[in-house]
Amino acid sequence: MxxxxxxxxxxxxxxxxxxxxxxxxxxxxxxxxxxxxxxxxxxxxxxxxxxxxxxxxxxxxxxxxxxxxxxxxxxxxxxxxxxxxxxxxxxxxxxxxxxxxxxxxxxxxxxxxxxxxxxxxxxxKRIYGLPEIHRMEMKDVNVVANPGCYPTSVILGLAPGLRYGLIKTEGIIIDSKSGVSGAGHKPSFANLYAECNESVKAYGVACHRHTPEIEQELSYLSESNIKVTFTPHLVPMTRGILSTIYCELRDGITLYIVREAFEEFYSNESFVKILDDGQFPRTKDTYGSNNCHIGLAYDEHTGKLIIVSAIDNLVKGASGQAVQNMNNLFGLPEDTGLNLPAIYP
Structure with a gap:
């Protein structure tokens, strides 16, 4: 034990x-x-x-x-x-x-x-603990830095496109929305029910602390210096993160090629699910699970690839991922104790 x-x-x-x-x-x-x-x-x-x-x-x-x-x-x-x-x-x-x-x-x-x-x-000896990207580097470390919740949703959404060179590294725009539990357990005026309910607000605009974390890992994946526009929003729900990411495909790349690449990249991953054509994630479908759901679309009008990623901010965005990292450190299957579907409804 x-x-x-x-x-x-x-x-x-x-x-x-x-x-x-x-x-x-x-x-x-x-x-x-x-x-x-x-x-x-x-x-x-x-x-x-x-x-x-x-x-x-x-x-x-x-x-x-x-x-x-x-x-x-x-x-x-x-x-x-x-x-x-x-x-x-x-x-x-x-x-x-x-x-x-x-x-x-x-x-x-x-x-x-x-x-x-x-x-x-x-x-x-430390490692950034996103297992889908860094698991092979964890074997000889004694400190694992569990990723932030927003970065987890964003990096998993962009990783295949950047690793395989399918998307341009300039002009990436990330619009993310999180439930109130992301602000933590400590009471604050901004998180009172009357302040949050029936309201959506942007915060940390152009200065959120997760921006450099996202840029570090995206730069690692693309082997180039990446800067992103990242805007988080607080929405009146308890749990969940939905990130909508806008980027441009490189010449000759189609949505079919992108989908094939995403499915190949995550083919052996227990927790990342690529949704079918025309399907897009809902936070409700990852609630209480360690899963990340990803949907893909191409906007012919603007020429943008749209990636939608959903996680539970307290599970895959925090504690579930921490347990996934523990399993990896101790040689257990990564889904040990985590292979549970979302709570629905």
Missing amino acids: IKVGIVGASGYTGVELIRILSLHPEVDIVGITSNNHEGREYSDLYPSLKGYINLRFDELCEAEIIRKSDVIFSALPNGHAYGLANEVVAKNKKLIDLSADFRFNDFSVYEKWYGPVPLIDQKV
């Missing part, structure tokens, strides 16, 4: 990790922590998990959680995983971090968008 510790288990990504891992056949959850709920029974905070987990938020220090665990999931806010990573690596354990702390190849990019980077042990 894989012994798992979860640091910062009281937020939405934390509770989603518990929901998934409590049913995982190869996992034993040995410790959970929270700064605000020490000593409290987990199922008292989240009654939906009563009978599935019988743990209290641990009063032990993080060092003790690390000692007891084979792998630690960190669901802490940005900027808090660096010291934890140093301790995990020193104990020869694994860390899967759900914040942005280790997502960038160049730490100066992180500093520009998030803030200062503390001193990191040179033994920390």
Whole structure:
């Protein structure tokens, strides 16, 4: 059994990790922590998990959680995983971090968008943890940077087109919409029901923190420097992300060629589903699952390829993908504990 510790288990990504891992056949959850709920029974905070987990938020220090665990999931806010990573690596354990702390190849990019980077042990070997792109590079790492939710939907949507050189790298436009849970568990005025309900708003326009993460991975796939126009929107639903991506095909490339390439690229992937001609994703169809649905269309009027991608922001966009990464680190089939259809309706 894989012994798992979860640091910062009281937020939405934390509770989603518990929901998934409590049913995982190869996992034993040995410790959970929270700064605000020490000593409290987990199922008292989240009654939906009563009978599935019988743990209290641990009063032990993080060092003790690390000692007891084979792998630690960190669901802490940005900027808090660096010291934890140093301790995990020193104990020869694994860390899967759900914040942005280790997502960038160049730490100066992180500093520009998030803030200062503390001193990191040179033994920390990290990888950007999008399994469909980087799984073969994960074997020798001790820290996996779990991707952001928006970037997951966008990168999976664009990866085949860029890897096979089917689309132009200039002028890519991304319009993404997310449910309110993407803002996290911490209360804020902007996320009150009366503020969100019956309203859609753009935010982070021309300055959203996920932009450089998206550009880093798209540049890797295309082996060129890519810049994108990315605009996220908040919509009045609990979960889900829908990204609509507009790009131009290279000369001689047809929608048929694109579809063949997407189906080939994802032919051995458990969680990426390419929809049939004329079908397009709905967030409802990925709700509660680790799946990504992708639809394709060509607009003859404008000459644009339109890619529509949908995920559950808390599962494939966060905790489900983290478990997928854990499975990969420990040599399990990636769909272990995750092979469940969406909840519908």
